[in-house]
Amino acid sequence: MSSVRDTFYGIARELGMTRIFSNPGSTEVPLLVDMPDDFEFVLALHEGSVVGLATGWAIGRGEPALVLLHTTAGLGNAVGALATARVNRAPLVVLVGQQDRRHLHQEPFLTGRLSGLAGQYPVWVGEPAHAADVPSLVQRAYHEAQIHRGPALVIVPMNDWSVPMPSGRFTSPTRMRSTVATNQTDRLEVAELLTAARSPVIVVGAGADHADTWSALTKIAKKSGAPVWQEAFGARAGFPQDHPSFAGHLPASRSGVREALAGHDLVLVVGAPSLRQYQYEEGELYSARTRVVVVTDDYDEAAHSVANLAVVAPLPQFCKGLAAVLLESGRSAPQTQRPMPLPASESGNLEPADVFRELAQRLPAESTIVEESPSSRSLLQDLLPARAPLGYLSAAMGGLGFALPASTGLKMALPRRPVVAIVGDGSSQYSIQALWSAHRYDVGVLFVVLSNGGYRIMDVLAAKAGGPGPWPGFADVSIRDLGAAYGCKTHSVATLDELTEVLDELAQILPTMTEPVLLDVVLGGRPDARAAAHRRGHE
Numbered sequence: 001m002s003s004v005r006d007t008f009y010g011i012a013r014e015l016g017m018t019r020i021f022s023n024p025g026s027t028e029v030p031l032l033v034d035m036p037d038d039f040e041f042v043l044a045l046h047e048g049s050v051v052g053l054a055t056g057w058a059i060g061r062g063e064p065a066l067v068l069l070h071t072t073a074g075l076g077n078a079v080g081a082l083a084t085a086r087v088n089r090a091p092l093v094v095l096v097g098q099q100d101r102r103h104l105h106q107e108p109f110l111t112g113r114l115s116g117l118a119g120q121y122p123v124w125v126g127e128p129a130h131a132a133d134v135p136s137l138v139q140r141a142y143h144e145a146q147i148h149r150g151p152a153l154v155i156v157p158m159n160d161w162s163v164p165m166p167s168g169r170f171t172s173p174t175r176m177r178s179t180v181a182t183n184q185t186d187r188l189e190v191a192e193l194l195t196a197a198r199s200p201v202i203v204v205g206a207g208a209d210h211a212d213t214w215s216a217l218t219k220i221a222k223k224s225g226a227p228v229w230q231e232a233f234g235a236r237a238g239f240p241q242d243h244p245s246f247a248g249h250l251p252a253s254r255s256g257v258r259e260a261l262a263g264h265d266l267v268l269v270v271g272a273p274s275l276r277q278y279q280y281e282e283g284e285l286y287s288a289r290t291r292v293v294v295v296t297d298d299y300d301e302a303a304h305s306v307a308n309l310a311v312v313a314p315l316p317q318f319c320k321g322l323a324a325v326l327l328e329s330g331r332s333a334p335q336t337q338r339p340m341p342l343p344a345s346e347s348g349n350l351e352p353a354d355v356f357r358e359l360a361q362r363l364p365a366e367s368t369i370v371e372e373s374p375s376s377r378s379l380l381q382d383l384l385p386a387r388a389p390l391g392y393l394s395a396a397m398g399g400l401g402f403a404l405p406a407s408t409g410l411k412m413a414l415p416r417r418p419v420v421a422i423v424g425d426g427s428s429q430y431s432i433q434a435l436w437s438a439h440r441y442d443v444g445v446l447f448v449v450l451s452n453g454g455y456r457i458m459d460v461l462a463a464k465a466g467g468p469g470p471w472p473g474f475a476d477v478s479i480r481d482l483g484a485a486y487g488c489k490t491h492s493v494a495t496l497d498e499l500t501e502v503l504d505e506l507a508q509i510l511p512t513m514t515e516p517v518l519l520d521v522v523l524g525g526r527p528d529a530r531a532a533a534h535r536r537g538h539e
């Protein structure tokens with residue numbers, strides 16, 4: 001008779017989840033020892049990186065990734081990354097190991113209080129009442145993760161794996177499909193609103209990052225003559241950002257939104273909420289005369305939007321249909337001015353703009369930039385526009401520690417795609433051990449770390465709040481040495497000539513790279529000089 005464990009591996013195989021992202025402990029040993037040959041095990045050295053790798057893998061493949069975590073310590077370490085996966089809408093099936101159920105009530109060593117530990121971030125949590133429920137809960141978790149697009153957890157006591165699997169115990173569907181109906185009436189209503197508007201504008205977001213949606217939106221923009229903005233803090237690009245109709249990234253302040261959208265009587269938001277804010281500001285989001293329509297495939301996003309009409313529908317189909325029924329407005333598409341790259345600074349020291357300008361000149365259009373560069377984010381978005389679907393990816397909720405593992409997982413899923421992670425030096429520290437996984441599994445990501453020796457964005461915010469913050473800088477941390485310690489090929493550049501020389505070399509090999517390269521970009525001068533200046537500041 002086969003065991004729960006055998007049945008689990010059979011189901012995982014059937015569902016296409018044969019790669020296990022994990023950092024295991026003793027409670028996972030019964031599952032992992034003698035793992036079947038057709039399964040691959042991917043180790044990351046911290047659970048934030050485990051989940052980050054799986055998130056990138058799930059986004060790259062568009063299918064659930066399988067994660068295995070070790071009871072409270074493992075799940076606890078992973079919570080921030082699970083929250084990011086949820087807001088990034090990445091489907092994950094997360095198995096969490098638990099102590100042996102035969103003595104759980106006595107709280108043996110490693111017992112986890114697990115079901116509530118990740119709070120509201122899992123889309124679903126399953127706890128098997130019987131060992132034999134485990135396989136069907138895994139199936140269910142797969143469907144929950146896929147349909148609700150986030151992490152679904154199954155908590156598995158370690159002795160469950162060896163229990164014989166009785167026949168006829170399956171309860172979950174093997175395959176499940178869910179489509180929200182998109183009907184002609186909705187499309188016609190939105191088309192009529194667009195046609196009747198005097199001056200429509202489109203705002204796109206992460207949900208619109210799909211080849212069919214991009215192509216339909218370019219037709220809608222052309223027919224309607226509407227400029228297209230990208231939502232603020234969007235995790236992915238919803239429109240080709242080198243297209244003449246692309247107007248730029250919306251500000252995240254109410255006054256900024258009002259100003260950007262002033263004069264438009266209809267705002268069509270596609271694949272985003274209406275509209276994401278950052279710091280609180282008084283006042284309306286829109287003028288009272290503006291009508292707002294939100295089209296999204298995420299019910300929650302629709303439900304918390306400020307809008308006159310919200311339509312929940314699969315976006316590629318909806319937009320394709322809308323493009324087909326929309327009448328030509330006769331308005332010509334707006335000609336928006338693309339931001340001009342800044343010339344190199346006169347000091348000879350490198351600035352983020354130099355890096356983005358030089359990368360833009362060398363990267364193929366189908367590259368993916370995984371961005372985590374807090375103080376230079378908007379500059380990056382201006383100078384490195386997303387030119388292909390999945391051209392831009394960032395953590396949807398601002399949690400640092402996403403870019404290094406997610407870019408690694410993404411490149412594992414899409415090995416022929418050039419993948420460049422652009423990361424602040426502070427940000428790099430939250431998941432620095434992901435570099436080891438990239439090295440160990442031959443993943444050819446280019447990691448560009450912008451080393452300014454501190455939390456520049458925090459310093460800027462503190463200055464705005466009226467004074468310096470108490471946090472010190474860390475110019476004494478050598479990113480290059482850390483990269484080398486984790487086995488990466490490394491370069492350190494501090495001048496424009498050094499930067500261009502290395503980028504010329506890397507640009508040739510980037511699409512076919514099978515090992516990670518870390519480029520430590522020392523901003524504002526060499527670290528020794530900077531560290532000395534920093535020490536002087538504290539004397």
Ligand SMILES: Cc1ncc(C[n+]2csc(CCOP(=O)(O)OP(=O)(O)O)c2C)c(N)n1
Pocket residue numbers: 080372373374375376398399400401423424425426427428430452454455456457458
């Ligand atoms: C997990 C986590 N901890 C803390 C923060 C708060 N935070 C936001 S930006 C930032 C500093 C980022 O520094 P760095 O990556 O060096 O970028 P820089 O501002 O220097 O460009 C911090 C600490 C966060 N967003 N996520």
Ligand SMILES: [Mg+2]
Pocket residue numbers: 424425426427450451452453454455456
């Ligand atoms: Mg920094």
